[in-house]
Structure formats: C-alpha cells, structure tokens
Amino acid sequence: MADDNKNAEIPLPALPEGIVKALDLTLISQGAEALVFFSQSHPFIPTHEAITNSPGFSAGYILKYRPPKPYRHALLDAQLTKHRTLSEVRSLYKLMLAGVKVPVFVSVDPRQGIIWMENISGPSLKKWIWGNEEVIDSQTEDEAGRAKLREEKIKGTLLSVGSEISKLHFMDMVHGDLTTSNLVLRNKNEGEMEPVIIDFGLSSQSTLPEDKAVDLYVLERAFVSTHPMHAEEYIGWLLEGYVAGFGRGKKTGVFKVREIMKKLEAVRLRGRKRSMVG
Amino acid sequence: MPSKIQKLEPDRTTIAIGLEGSANKLGVGIIRHHPRPDKSSPKPPAEILANIRHTYITPPGEGFLPRDTAKHHRSFVVKLVRQALKQSGVSIADIDCVCFTQGPGMGAPLQSVAIAARTISLMWDKPLVGVNHCVGHIEMGREITGATNPVVLYVSGGNTQVIAYSHQRYRIFGETLDIAVGNCLDRFARTLHIPNDPSPGYNIEQLARKGKHYVELPYTVKGMDVSMSGILAYIDGVANDIFGGKPKYTDDGAEITREDLCFSLQETIFAMLVEITERAMAHVGSQQVLIVGGVGCNERLQQMMGMMARDRGGAVYATDERFCIDNGIMIAHAGLLAYETGYRTELEDSVCTQRFRTDEVFLAWRDD
Numbered sequence: 001m002a003d004d005n006k007n008a009e010i011p012l013p014a015l016p017e018g019i020v021k022a023l024d025l026t027l028i029s030q031g032a033e034a035l036v037f038f039s040q041s042h043p044f045i046p047t048h049e050a051i052t053n054s055p056g057f058s059a060g061y062i063l064k065y066r067p068p069k070p071y072r073h074a075l076l077d078a079q080l081t082k083h084r085t086l087s088e089v090r091s092l093y094k095l096m097l098a099g100v101k102v103p104v105f106v107s108v109d110p111r112q113g114i115i116w117m118e119n120i121s122g123p124s125l126k127k128w129i130w131g132n133e134e135v136i137d138s139q140t141e142d143e144a145g146r147a148k149l150r151e152e153k154i155k156g157t158l159l160s161v162g163s164e165i166s167k168l169h170f171m172d173m174v175h176g177d178l179t180t181s182n183l184v185l186r187n188k189n190e191g192e193m194e195p196v197i198i199d200f201g202l203s204s205q206s207t208l209p210e211d212k213a214v215d216l217y218v219l220e221r222a223f224v225s226t227h228p229m230h231a232e233e234y235i236g237w238l239l240e241g242y243v244a245g246f247g248r249g250k251k252t253g254v255f256k257v258r259e260i261m262k263k264l265e266a267v268r269l270r271g272r273k274r275s276m277v278g
Numbered sequence: 279m280p281s282k283i284q285k286l287e288p289d290r291t292t293i294a295i296g297l298e299g300s301a302n303k304l305g306v307g308i309i310r311h312h313p314r315p316d317k318s319s320p321k322p323p324a325e326i327l328a329n330i331r332h333t334y335i336t337p338p339g340e341g342f343l344p345r346d347t348a349k350h351h352r353s354f355v356v357k358l359v360r361q362a363l364k365q366s367g368v369s370i371a372d373i374d375c376v377c378f379t380q381g382p383g384m385g386a387p388l389q390s391v392a393i394a395a396r397t398i399s400l401m402w403d404k405p406l407v408g409v410n411h412c413v414g415h416i417e418m419g420r421e422i423t424g425a426t427n428p429v430v431l432y433v434s435g436g437n438t439q440v441i442a443y444s445h446q447r448y449r450i451f452g453e454t455l456d457i458a459v460g461n462c463l464d465r466f467a468r469t470l471h472i473p474n475d476p477s478p479g480y481n482i483e484q485l486a487r488k489g490k491h492y493v494e495l496p497y498t499v500k501g502m503d504v505s506m507s508g509i510l511a512y513i514d515g516v517a518n519d520i521f522g523g524k525p526k527y528t529d530d531g532a533e534i535t536r537e538d539l540c541f542s543l544q545e546t547i548f549a550m551l552v553e554i555t556e557r558a559m560a561h562v563g564s565q566q567v568l569i570v571g572g573v574g575c576n577e578r579l580q581q582m583m584g585m586m587a588r589d590r591g592g593a594v595y596a597t598d599e600r601f602c603i604d605n606g607i608m609i610a611h612a613g614l615l616a617y618e619t620g621y622r623t624e625l626e627d628s629v630c631t632q633r634f635r636t637d638e639v640f641l642a643w644r645d646d
Contacts, residue, residue, distance in 0.1 A: 071585040076494075
C-alpha cells in the first residue's frame with residue numbers, strides 16, 4: 001500500500017475539482033481500475049485533536065477513486081463504477097461488523113466512484129517478510145540457525161494472517177485478489193503485529209469451497225513469486241493458521257475447511273486454468 | 279533445450295510453406311526469411327511470397343460443422359497449394375520446410391490439413407514443422423506491427439486469451455471461462471439470421487455502427503478472466519422476444535432494434551476485453567498491446583483498446599484482415615522461426631490435437 005510508484009509522465013484522470021481544491025492528496029498507487037490517494041484530513045470530519053489523538057485513529061485517510069473509463073459506453077461506465085464501488089463498500093462494512101480486520105470505511109460517493117476509508121499504516125506482508133529475512137540472514141550464516149530464527153520471527157505472524165483469512169472465508173466472502181501486498185501489518189502492541197486485509201475491489205460472496213480454494217491458490221502463487229526461497233514453509237504456516245481459525249467455528253467450520261483443502265489440492269493440480277477446449 | 283538463437287540462425291535465406299485449417303478457413307502461405315547482414319543488426323523483415331485463403335461459408339442461421347468443414351478443406355487444399363506455389367514463383371526445391379497447424383482447433387479440419395501437409399512433406403522430401411495456432415498469430419502480429427514485447431489480446435472464434443511473454447513462453451494471464459468472443463458474436467449472428475459472408479462478425483460490426491441505444495447486458499469479468507455464455511443467452515432471449523412480436527423499449531421509450539442489440543453486445547464484450555487487457559498491462563508493466571485473431575479486425579475494438587492504451591501512455595498494434603483472420607502465412611512464419619532453431623516434427627509425432635495450450639510451446643527463437 002505504501003509503494004511509491006508515482007508516475008509523472010501519464011496524466012492522471014481528474015478527480016472532482018472540489019476535492020482536489022480542499023485537500024492535499026498524495027497518490028500512493030495506481031492500479032488498472034482505481035487510483036489510491038492518501039489524505040491527512042477528511043472534508044467533513046473535523047481534524048480535532050480529540051479525534052486525531054484517540055486510540056482508534058491511525059494517521060490519515062485513504063481515498064480510493066475509480067475514474068471514468070473513456071473507452072466504455074457512458075451508461076455502462078456509470079453502471080459499473082456505481083456497482084463496483086458499492087459492492088466494495090458493502091464487503092468492507094460487513095467484514096468490519098463481523099470483526100474481521102479491514103480498513104474502517106468512512107464514507108462513499110458511488111456515482112463518482114469515491115470511497116473514503118481509514119489509512120492502515122504499516123508495512124505490507126511482502127515488505128515485512130523481506131525485512132525480516134534480511135535481518136535473519138545478517139545474524140547468522142548457518143541454515144539451521146536461520147530456520148530457527150524464521151520460526152521465531154515469522155511463524156507467529158503468518159499463523160495470524162491465516163486465521164484472519166479464515167474469518168473472511170467463514171463468512172462466505174471471497175477476496176478475489178489475495179496477495180502479499182494486499183495484507184498489511186499494523187502495530188498492535190510493542191513488537192506484535194496484527195494483519196489487516198485491504199483492497200476488496202474484486203471481492204464477492206460465495207458459498208463454494210472452489211472459490212475459496214482459488215483465493216488460497218492465488219496467495220500461494222504470490223508467495224512463490226515474491227518469496228521463492230522459503231515459500232513452502234511460509235505457506236505451511238499460513239495454512240496451519242487458516243485451518244486452526246476454522247476450527248473455532250465448531251462443526252460447520254471443520255466441515256467447511258475440509259472441503260476447501262480438498263478443493264485446494266485439485267486447484268493446485270490443474271493450476272487454476274482449465275484445459276483448452278473449443 | 280536449444281541454446282541461444284543467434285548461433286543456430288542460418289546465414290542464408292530460408293523459405294517455408296504453411297498450411298492452416300483449424301476452423302472454417304483454409305489458408306496456404308509461403309514466406310521467406312532473410313539472414314541478418316551481420317550479427318549485431320536486427321533481423322530484416324520477412325518477405326511474404328504468397329498468402330491465399332479460402333473460406334467455407336454456410337447459409338445464414340447456420341454454423342460450420344466439423345465434417346463439412348473438413349470436406350471443404352480436402353477439396354480445396356491441392357488447388358490452393360498449387361496456386362500459392364505459382365504466385366510465389368519459388369520452385370519446390372527452394373522450400374526448406376512444410377509447416378502446418380497442429381492445434382488447437384476443430385478436430386476434423388485439423389486432421390485433413392495435417393494429412394495434406396504430411397503428403398507434400400513426403401512427396402517433396404521436406405521436413406515437417408508442427409505449429410501452435412495461437413503462437414502463429416502472435417508471431418505474425420509481432421512481425422507485421424513491429425511491437426517488441428506487447429501484452430497480446432488473442433480474440434477469435436475459438437479463443438479468447440490475454441497473453442504476455444515471460445521466460446521463453448507465452449503465458450496466459452486471462453482467458454474466457456466458457457465460449458470465445460468470436461463464438462459469441464457468430465452465434466448471435468445466427469440468431470439474427472445475418473449472412474455469414476464475408477464473416478458474421480464483420481456483418482455485426484456494420485449493423486452495430488447504426489445502433490444508437492445501449493441495452494444493459496450482463497457484464498462478467500472475474501479477475502483477469504471473462505465469461506460470455508451468460509451474455510449470449512441473455513441477448514438471444516431479448517432478440518427472440520423482439521422477433522417473436524414482443525417489442526422491447528429503452529428507458530426513453532425508443533423501440534430496441536437489432537442494430538441496437540449488435541451495438542450493445544459489442545460495447546459490453548469489448549469493454550470486458552479491454553478491461554482484462556488493462557489489468558494484465560498493469561500487472562506486467564507493459565505499455566504495448568497487440569490485438570490478434572479474427573475479432574481483432576473489428577475497428578471498434580481497436581478504437582477502444584487505443585483509448586485505453588493512450589491513457590496508460592502506450593499504443594495499440596493491430597493488423598488488417600490479411601493477418602488477423604486465420605491464414606497460412608502466420609503458420610509458415612512461426613514454423614520457420616522454429617525450423618531455424620533446429621526444431622522438426624517427425625512423421626510419427628505429427629498427430630494434431632484439439633487442445634494445445636499457448637504456454638506449452640517453448641520459444642527457442644526468443645531469448646529476451
């Protein structure tokens with residue numbers, strides 16, 4: 001989320017003028033569909049010290065903007081922007097109420113395609129693992145020693161990431177784009193990190209074990225491509241936390257997770273994609 | 279695994295004949311590759327000596343069936359090969375290899391063309407080279423447009439894929455989960471009883487230009503994949519209502535015509551294709567898009583893709599109907615590239631297959 005990929009050469013689709021005038025926005029990421037800005041203040045929320053100093057408030061806001069796409073028919077574009085913005089907000093709100101750690105949603109303008117939400121300050125899981133690996137590698141040369149340090153430093157966090165994803169799937173929600181960049185770690189207590197899941201732009205509701213298995217598979221692929229050295233170990237820990245998280249849901253949870261893991265095996269074998277027919 | 283290409287590349291001109299017949303088009307092409315003048319300079323453009331196509335056209339309201347299509351190919355292949363040889367002016371002795379489509383495609387037409395290829399390979403004593411149809415499209419598109427490392431949108435009657443190159447393979451980023459985009463257009467043309475001459479997609483494009491009102495249709499993008507069958511079922515339903523004497527109206531009270539339906543269908547499915555292409559571009563960080571395949575000649579698709587690419591600071595590359603629509607020259611070109619790296623298909627391995635994924639082909643001729 002904190003990736004600094006400002007691209008000065010490509011002119012950005014204009015945000016509504018009022019917002020640009022009123023706020024000091026910093027572009028922090030530009031995907032295919034949306035632009036993500038950081039803002040220190042929100043236009044309608046007073047920046048009173050009582051608010052900014054309150055324990056729940058984490059520095060600033062995120063503005064996610066889906067600009068109109070000129071290549072689409074205006075009607076289709078309006079319909080898609082509205083539908084996608086609203087469905088993202090619905091997911092965020094529902095998950096927030098259920099106690100899954102996601103950015104707290106502040107406000108939405110579905111016709112303009114604008115969502116305001118809480119800024120999660122902290123490193124992405126990807127960067128956090130890279131940082132830890134670097135530290136571990138500098139501490140010892142010995143592979144057995146390194147493995148032990150990895151277990152000490154990284155395992156706990158990955159277990160809690162797995163458990164957080166299990167909450168999402170237990171509610172029959174599918175993220176649609178789970179990667180190590182879409183998992184952000186926020187400081188909870190001294191030294192303890194808590195995972196927050198971000199970017200619900202592709203999320204959907206599904207009762208099928210298949211869809212959840214694909215979610216996990218996409219995350220596995222992300223681990224393999226960004227942390228190739230120890231991907232297997234990391235995935236093992238993550239799935240351990242995932243299965244344990246479902247265990248809390250009593251009988252239904254255990255049944256659900258068994259189905260999902262069975263499907264995950266099948267999805268791994270066929271590599272998500274179907275064979276090519278007609 | 280073959281080593282770097284420069285070593286294997288011959289220092290003489292090479293000529294290949296290519297036979298294509300994976301669907302209802304039978305194509306024969308002859309191509310000549312020239313060697314690099316010296317090692318550091320880029321490869322000179324390929325020379326197209328002949329590019330002949332004959333299409334099996336069915337009456338309005340009907341699609342092409344494998345058996346009849348295969349029969350069409352069998353009856354025309356000799357004539358087309360003769361014509362291509364005559365047009366190119368090369369003698370049989372000058373030809374280096376015989377290339378043919380090994381898949382993917384319809385079984386019976388593929389087989390009949392493979393038999394023709396095996397026959398001339400034995401008759402003329404030339405090596406056979408089996409070519410993946412999709413790789414043929416991509417390589418020909420790159421050759422003609424000069425796009426170096428684009429994200430490729432391959433859209434035709436049988437295939438819908440978003441492809442990007444990585445580590446000597448064309449990797450599939452997104453694809454259709456059910457029917458291909460061309461199949462969707464063709465089948466809607468059948469519902470409307472639009473003529474299949476020159477092609478159903480072309481006739482839909484002409485009608486769509488006269489369409490004014492946008493009819494809301496389902497829009498199904500799932501990550502980088504798309505799904506078309508629901509859209510087809512829905513719009514078929516609307517069309518059947520209209521022709522069954524139950525007119526439909528837009529919100530403004532205008533009666534929906536078949537032109538409006540063609541227009542709305544194109545707008546919807548092309549927007550889906552542009553969206554997944556944009557997602558792939560953002561993913562791999564590329565700014566070039568190459569559109570290949572029969573649906574790639576659609577000017578509205580090219581226009582929409584152009585708008586998207588421009589917003590990302592890039593450009594779109596497209597070819598005209600000679601190279602977009604299935605043809606023999608692309609098979610000859612991709613086959614010759616493989617031939618130059620030492621690739622041969624032995625007679626006993628020349629079985630064709632309906633399922634031949636783009637990412638199964640090892641691209642020995644690319645090392646970037």
